[in-house]
Amino acid sequence: MSFLDIFKKKTVSSSNIAKGRLQLALASDRAGCSPEIMEKIKNDIISVISKYIEIDVAGLDIKIQQTEGENGEGLVPVLYANIPVKEIRRG
Amino acid sequence: MGEVIVVTSGKGGVGKTTTTANVGTGLAKLDKKVVLIDTDIGLRNLDVVMGLENRIVYNLVDVIEGNCRIKQALIKDKRYNNLYLLPSAQTRDKTAVTPDEMKQLCDQLRDDFDFVIMDCPAGIEQGFRNAIAGADRALVVTTPEVSAVRDADRIVGLLEANEMKKTQLIVNRLRVDMVARGDMMSSQDVVDILAIDLIGIVPDDENIVISTNNGEPLVGNDSLAGQAYMNICRRLAGEEVPFLDLNAKKGFFGRLFGKKK
Numbered sequence: 203m204s205f206l207d208i209f210k211k212k213t214v215s216s217s218n219i220a221k222g223r224l225q226l227a228l229a230s231d232r233a234g235c236s237p238e239i240m241e242k243i244k245n246d247i248i249s250v251i252s253k254y255i256e257i258d259v260a261g262l263d264i265k266i267q268q269t270e271g272e273n274g275e276g277l278v279p280v281l282y283a284n285i286p287v288k289e290i291r292r293g
Numbered sequence: 294m295g296e297v298i299v300v301t302s303g304k305g306g307v308g309k310t311t312t313t314a315n316v317g318t319g320l321a322k323l324d325k326k327v328v329l330i331d332t333d334i335g336l337r338n339l340d341v342v343m344g345l346e347n348r349i350v351y352n353l354v355d356v357i358e359g360n361c362r363i364k365q366a367l368i369k370d371k372r373y374n375n376l377y378l379l380p381s382a383q384t385r386d387k388t389a390v391t392p393d394e395m396k397q398l399c400d401q402l403r404d405d406f407d408f409v410i411m412d413c414p415a416g417i418e419q420g421f422r423n424a425i426a427g428a429d430r431a432l433v434v435t436t437p438e439v440s441a442v443r444d445a446d447r448i449v450g451l452l453e454a455n456e457m458k459k460t461q462l463i464v465n466r467l468r469v470d471m472v473a474r475g476d477m478m479s480s481q482d483v484v485d486i487l488a489i490d491l492i493g494i495v496p497d498d499e500n501i502v503i504s505t506n507n508g509e510p511l512v513g514n515d516s517l518a519g520q521a522y523m524n525i526c527r528r529l530a531g532e533e534v535p536f537l538d539l540n541a542k543k544g545f546f547g548r549l550f551g552k553k554k
Contacts, residue, residue: 215474215475215476216475216476217472217475217476217477217478217479217482218475220438220439220478220482221478221482221485221486223439224439224442224443224486225486227439227443228443228446228486231443231446231447232446232450
């Protein structure tokens with residue numbers, strides 16, 4: 203570490219990166235959902251939504267995450283999808 | 294009636310055998326009658342870690358196959374006469390034993406001992422199924438690394454599916470300096486991820502290597518790891534023991550503090 207590094211604002215620590223990566227990996231492990239299946243789900247979602255709406259395929263993000271359950275059951279897995287819309291097709 | 298405990302991890306090399314040796318020796322120090330079973334058939338190691346490798350006559354497979362009585366195969370420890378080892382077979386493989394046979398063996402041993410502690414092989418195949426079959430409690434050992442924690446999570450899931458009554462976590466080889474600078478997950482991070490009860494935090498300690506070289510578990514001595522293992526033993530024996538304050542500044546490591554977890 204050089205002297206100047208002291209003044210650099212530290213970005214995310216590697217332990218936090220590890221924790222984040224693990225939480226994502228374990229969420230899909232626990233749901234029994236492999237990356238291959240996720241890829242298939244993603245392609246199916248693209249083909250269904252593209253029938254009606256023009257979406258930004260490159261910006262599409264889909265993953266299984268952990269989130270706080272509504273009934274106080276602790277962390278529960280959810281399927282999260284972020285699908286940027288380019289334009290809604292008119293009639 | 295004694296308790297049967299399995300020490301398991303999924304990933305290899307995280308410290309199952311070291312943990313088994315130290316927890317067993319520590320419980321013997323607390324005047325419990327203890328037997329350790331090495332269930333890693335074909336890759337036997339607990340005997341060398343305990344320093345008992347020269348005394349083996351019969352092994353686990355001999356007992357299961359009825360080539361000898363249990364008592365003939367048990368090796369008495371060098372230092373504690375209430376501590377015994379049932380070594381594994383080196384020239385056989387995991388299929389030499391079935392989960393049902395292991396369960397019967399555990400149930401026989403629990404009549405004579407306060408604690409039956411099994412060192413489980415790495416992996417999730419038959420060796421793992423054999424080791425967990427007769428256990429009342431599982432100690433899952435992991436290091437704070439992504440690969441070890443991921444495997445530990447898989448193990449926790451399998452233990453749950455096999456209706457293990459109690460599953461507790463040991464975070465091993467924690468580097469306090471690395472945690473402090475954000476370059477290693479803390480024990481709390483690991484607990485958050487795995488969502489099971491913590492029973493011990495063992496700091497990375499070069500004394501472990503030295504004690505293994507000598508074949509004498511260090512549990513109960515002044516080293517940090519020695520204290521941490523002794524605390525695990527006291528918790529297993531039913532005592533409430535606060536966790537070592539590993540986050541104190543260098544030089545104050547041995548200090549205990551009164552906060553739980």
